[in-house]
Structures are given as structure tokens and as C-alpha cells.
Amino acid sequence: MAIEIEFPDGSKATFPEGTTGLQVAESIGPRLAAAAVAAKIDGRLLDLTRPVTSGVFEVVTEATEEGRSVLRHSAAHVLAQAVLSLYEGAKFAIGPAIENGFYYDFDIGRPFTPEDLERIEEKMAEIVAADQPFVREEVDKSTALEIFADQPYKTEIIESVDESEVSGGDVVSLYRNNGFVDLCRGPHIPSTGRLKAFKLLRTAGAYWRGDEHRPQLQRIYGTAWESKKALEEYLHRLEEAERRDHRKLGPALDLFSFPSELGSGLAVWHPKGGLVRTLIENYSRETHADHGYQLVATPHVAKANLWETSGHLDFYADGMYPAMELDEHDRYYVKPMNCPFHVLIFRSSSRSYRELPLRLFELGTVYRYERSGVLHGLLRARGFTQDDSHIFCTRSQIGTELQSLLDFVLMVLRDFGFTEFEADLSTKNPDKWMGDPELWDEATDALRAALEAAGLDYTVAEGEAAFYGPKIDIHIKDAIGRRWQLSTIQLDFSLPERFDIEYTTSENTRARPVMIHRALFGSVERFFGILLEHYAGAFPMWLAPVQVEIVPVADRHLGYAGDVADRLQAAGLRVQIDETSETVGEKIRRALTAKTPAVLVVGDRDQEAKTVGLRLYEAEREERGVPVGDVVDRLTRLAQPPR
């Protein structure tokens, strides 16, 4: 019986039964066949070597995300094959493709060393050179259990196969190449020779099935690409990320440091970092004040009783620093969140519907006892300052409040130079929620409507919400394409109840307000770290700690340099004169190394003509003989804050 195939462009073709995906691709063109790594029928991925069935047929090529994922998955198999052939008695667990690469988890009774990695990579190269075909096989579970009798992790996967993704029913699929066989759903590239560019990157410990109570395996991470060029580009991106690492840039630019004397995850801010941070914080306070928020302040500690009422001691105790015992009756906790304090401000007087929405804002410094292994510079610290607000509103105000809030968030993030956003909408976890189900639905709909009104791309994270309410997380894309979660908007139906807060309605009845927790930067520290990496240390001029460095050519120009500095300072710019007795080249090098946005060189000719030499960090070349008045105007414009 003939097979009828429809191509993505709508055209149709008929092939004899048993035709493989590869043969179909060849019929379209030899170049397509050479780039093909898998076939897709009605959206289902299939090995190229398998016979196709009727349906919508698509060739998956190697330079697509889907194609790379097939390559990487096959690379993981070759990795496992290499490890099993090199290490007697090695156990192998799982090895999926991941973003930018792949990994495989093993147990060889000891960790891998860098030398092991080299040996394994060589072995993998041999397997690739041998161009071994991947052969798919389907067997029933009992046969599979026999094949993997000496592989406890594979055995466990086979036994749980109903829930696993390997296959359905009693049949599991295997892939063989040479003597190596692995349990796998597929698809795979036709043969190992199609792996053109791969590299093992690092090893790390990883728990079996991600559970810290189960055995720890040794994971090998690698990357694989469709070409040597793509691999090189990826490795270059990794280097670029390393170059931008805020943990290197921060101390190098004298912004902040993490003295070990303080303890893990606790930073001190040096004058330059403190200045930038203050600029960010001032922007935040002023912008909030301009958008209907009222600024409040709350202490760093509170009695155990407060945290009992709020539920933190029940649900969040692990994340809190241990109690300070003042005497046997008074236990105080350092705050891990600001919300209970803001609730108390709400409750400090009787509230009318006329006051709602009531928006309380605070740059609130909190401390969380993060597990030592998760700390990561400013991005994950133990002490940090949230740009935290709690909005108390009526149930019917939720929708409009969320819409204006989302506009506000995007405005703020754009002000800091971010242009690409995505959101996650976390919905009710059916096993873990509290409150009124109708309120949940209403609020979730309101969040969705706000996302759509803002035109934001979002994905729904089904069941990911906290027990107390649904939320939106906003991610930005940075200068090198990395995604970072910044803002979060969370609805809370729990705290108003726990603290029993109410307002008086227009009908003179009492009603419970809804709370919205929201942070735009998330934390000032984390935001600062992300900004630093986004700009690779070269802040936009309004945030640069030193905006202008003046370089006198010789000592006799110091007086004129001072005059120019005065003019710039009077215009509100942050100026510094390099008075050291270095060469002009060296002084410029220093200023540029410090990523100063503007360098002004002044010498005899400038002093004579009342001009400066202007070199902008972003510009390729300097300009000479620019009149001082012009420089003041231009730099003032460049240094203009976003609002």
C-alpha cells in the first residue's frame, strides 16, 4: 500500500511502503538529505532510517534547535559508549540533551578526573570515526530487564516505564551501535559519523533522579554542534560570559567585594559601587513615588510571634536565620521578607475602600539562610535588598491594578536598557492551594489579561503557583542572549486572612482586601549584578560612577583641566582629573580600563583655543578641538537619566 505524504508547503507525494525518512529527504534534494538528522511525521520525531507513515512529513535538519537536540542526544550515547568501554563495571543512568549540550550520569565508583575526560573524548572520537550505525530495536520489558541485568539504574527506569518517557506499554525501545546498547526513546542520527563537533566540558556530582537522599552519580557535561564553526562560536560565547562575570568585574572595577570575614553571601559596597547603587535606589524610590506608591520603612527583626502569624515559621523556617534568644520569652528573627511589616502598617488604622489600592513601597533589606552551595555572588546572596511593595486592593480592582503594574514594570526595565521580555504565568497547584476557588480563577484570568494587554510573550507554568496565590515572573534577555528572572508579581489570598485585615466598603460592610506582592528588580543586588554583566562593566553614562576623566597632557595643563572640570561639574557631571605623572597613553588606558564613558584630553592647543580632545568609550576614534561648551552640552545629554 502506498504512503501519502504532505510536505510543510502543502504539496503532496506518494511513496511505496517501507520508504525511509532519509529516502524521502533524498528525493527532495541531496543537500537536504546531508543536513537531515531526523524525520517528523505529524509532529512526531522519527529516525531517518525508519519507514515513514502517511501524514505531514518534515525533515529535521541539524542546524535547528530540534536537530541539535537529536545530535546532542546521540552524542550522549557515544559518551556513554566510551565510558562503558573504558571503565570496567561502569554503571550508567540517564543522558539527555540539554540547552547547548548534553550530559550523562555515571557511577564508576570514583569521580572522573580531567585526565579521564581526555581519554573519554579520544574514545568518543574513535567511535565517531568508525561511523557506527544506530540501530533501533523494540523489546518487551522482561527482555530489556535481562539485557540490563547488571545495570541497576536502567533496571529502575525499565520498571517505571509506564510513567517514564522511554516508551509506552510493555514495549521499550533500545538503540544499538556496535556492542553498545542503551535504553532510549530516540530518535537518533543514522550513524555516529554524523557527529562533527563535540567537546566534553566538565564533570560534577548529581543525585540520581535529582533526589539528595539517593546515590550521587558523576555527571559529565558536554556540548555538540552541527559544525566546528558553531562549536567555536559557542565556546566563544562561554568565554564572553566569563569575561562579563560580575564576580570578576565587581572587584576589578572597585564596586563591591565579599570579604570572607563577613561570611558567605554577604557583600560590602565600595564607594563606586555604593554610588551606582544609590543612583539605582534613588531612581527606584522616585519612580515609585511618582506612580502612586507610598514610601515606608520597617525594622530588620521582629518577634517570633509575628512570623508565627504570617506562617513563615511553618513554611519558611529553613530559609530563615536562627532565632536570637533575648530571654526565655523573647525570640527575635531577622526578616527574610518584608510583607508582614507592611500588613501591620495596613492594620495600624481602620481602612476605607476610598484608600484602596493602597501601595506601600520599601527598599527592604532581608536575610535568608541560603544553603551554602547555592550562593553565587550578588545573584544569589544571603543578605539583599528588595524593591518590595505590597498593594492592598479590593477584589474588583485586581484587573486594572495588574495592568497598570505590568506597564510600570516594563517601563522600569526599559529604563535600564532591557528590551526583550518574556513572562511565566504560574497557576494553581491542584494539591496545594488555599482560599476561594473563584477568587483563584478570577485572579488568574486577570493576570492573563494583563499579560495580553501588555503584549508580553508568556508561557503558562501549570501548577507552579505558591499555595497562597498565582503569580507572574518576568524574564529579560541580556546583551548576550541570556535569560534572567527579574520581576515577580504575586497574588496573595493567605496573609490578609492570617492577619485578619479588613476595610470598610461603600455599603458600610467589612471586606477582606487582596494583597499583591511585587518586586521589579527582585533585589537591588541581583539587579546590579545582572546590569553589570549586561553592560560588561560599561554602565550607561547616567549610572557610571565616574562619567568624565580629564587627562592633562602635561602638568602645565592642570589649571585648564580644573577649569574644564568645574564647567562639567556645574552641569551636574561626575568628573575626575588624572593628575598622575604618567604618559598620555597610560592615562587614557587607565580611564578606558575603568570603562569611563568619556575621556577628555587637554593640551596646549586646547588651552589656547578653549577646546578639548573627546574620546567616548563607545566611539572608535577620538575627536579633537571640540569647544568646551559643546562638550558640556553633549555630555550632559548623554548622561541624562531616563526620567
Add this chain to the structure above:
RNA sequence: GCCGGAGUAGCUCAGUGGUAGAGCAGCUCACUCGUAAUGAGCAGGUCCGGGGUUCGAAUCCCCGCUCCGGCUCCA
């Protein structure tokens, strides 16, 4: 917290049981220079901390602290 790696001058690093080193940065002096490193000199160390082995420890062993890569968790 767990697994692995690391910690020597402010920074980057050399030094595998026998007198602690280099480059950069810093300071002093000379040079006064037109767009990414002028030269000379000086100073700088609890070799992460504590304990042990040894005639002798930066080096070997044990415990702890901090950092890095992951797991897990998250702003």
C-alpha cells in the same frame, strides 16, 4: 547541605620536605609627553585558619573557613 576542585603579595600566578618568588597594581624619584603600558628604585607575606607528622612543612595528614563547577533550592 551533598559531590568534585581550589585557596601563596591588592590582582594574575610560579614554587612537591631544606633561606618564599615573578609580572601587574602601590609608593618614591626622574621624565612633562596629544589618544590603550616611560624608566629606575623601594616597599609589600600568619603561603586561608587551627591541630598533627617531621631535625625541618607553602609542600604530607586531620578538622574548620572561604571561593569555584554542579545537584537541590531560589530574588
